[in-house]
Amino acid sequence: MRRTERYHVNGENSLWQLYKTVSFWKVAKNVIIIELSRITPFFRLKNWLFRTFLRMEIGEHTAVAYKVVMDILFPERIKIGSNTVIGFNSTVLAHEYLIDEYRIGDVIIGDGVMIGANSTILPGVMIGDGAVVSASTLVHRDVPAGAFVGGNPMQIIYTKEQMEQRKKGR
Template identity: 70%
Template sequence: MRNTERYPVKGSNALWQIYKTVPFWKVVKNFAVIQLARYTPFIPMKNWLYKTFLGMKIGSETAFALMVMVDIMFPERIKVGKNSIIGYNTTILAHEYLIDEYRLGDVVIGNKVMIGANSTLLPGITIGDGAIVSAGTLVHKSVPEGAFVGGNPMKIIYSKEEREAQELS
């Protein structure tokens, strides 16, 4: 199970009640910053925007490709280590609004992690140092250090030990 905090709601679905959970002007500001960052090809500028205006924690030499969509409501719950790559059009969510509840969870991406294009990371997961996430993967649970994962739903393709053995042969 993912590490999320659960908040029940009464009445209409949780998304309909969004501005009871996050301030409207925070969403407007975050939307503008995220859209600017999605389209800029300048990696240092993206990282500066994310850190300065969204409160994300990003390690040195980490690169967000074009069109990455970070969580618009709670981007401050995203942490990315050093020298990682977040692939084109990846979505990183720190929230999920359901019918009877909403959930929040930190997303922690380690050092030297490679996230393939068009992947989706759900709230409450950790991706260990040196892991590789194949393109198009739905990351619905945490990824062990050094593992190679892929698919929808995500499965471990190679463990760290299996990857190291392959590299030696």
Template identity: 65%
Template sequence: MRRTERFVVEGANSLWHIYKTVSFWKVMKNFIVIQLGRYSPSLSFKNFLYRNFLHMKIGDETSFALMVMPDVMFPERITIGKNSIIGYNTTLLAHEYLINEYRIGEVRIGDRVLIGANSTILPGVNIGDDAIVSAATLVHKDVPAGSFVGGNPMKVIYTAEEMATRRLMQPEKTS
């Protein structure tokens, strides 16, 4: 089960209540910063923008590929460890608006995590250290450390133990 805070709304669907949830000006500022980051080819510039203007917690040497879309309303709820890669056009969501409620949750991505292109990370999930998320995966639950996951719905393809065995069985590289 994802860890989210749930807020029930009455009347119109929850998206109509958006500016009761978060300031219009915060969303506007975040949108501009995110668009600068999405199109920038500089990894260090993206990290500077996201740390200083969006208040995301980002570890050293973490890389955001082109077109990554952090949450525009609650980016400060995203934490990414050291030396991780967030693949092309990935979406990191810390909120979701439903008909009768909206939910907000932390997104925690560990150290040395690889997230493949076009993946979507939903609010309230943790992705453990050394995990690999295949391209085009919908991450709707926690990802165990060291595992390889993929698909929609997401499934564990290899556990950490199976990944360790696979690495041992790979032939040595020669130069």
């Protein structure tokens, strides 16, 4: 189950009411920083931009690949551990705007996590330490530590224990 805060709206759909939720200037600043981070090839610079301007928590030696999109509205709700890799063109969301409501939730990605290219992380999920998310996965619920997951919708392919057995068999 994802941990999100739900806010009901009246009238127009919730996205149409965006600037009642988030300051226009915050969104404008975040768009500029996120677009800069998407194209810079320097991990230290990218992590500095995230920490300094978006108030994200990013661990040491974390590598966010080219074209990754962090949440534009609530990036401060994203926490990424140390020595983690987020693959090319992935998206990490801390919000979802629906017709009658919007939801906001923290995204917590542990240490030593590998997220494959073109994956989408939805708000309110936790990805445990040492987990592997295969390419093009929709992460719509928590990922246990050490597990290997994949698909749309996401399924557990191997548990931590099965992954350890596979490593012993090499």
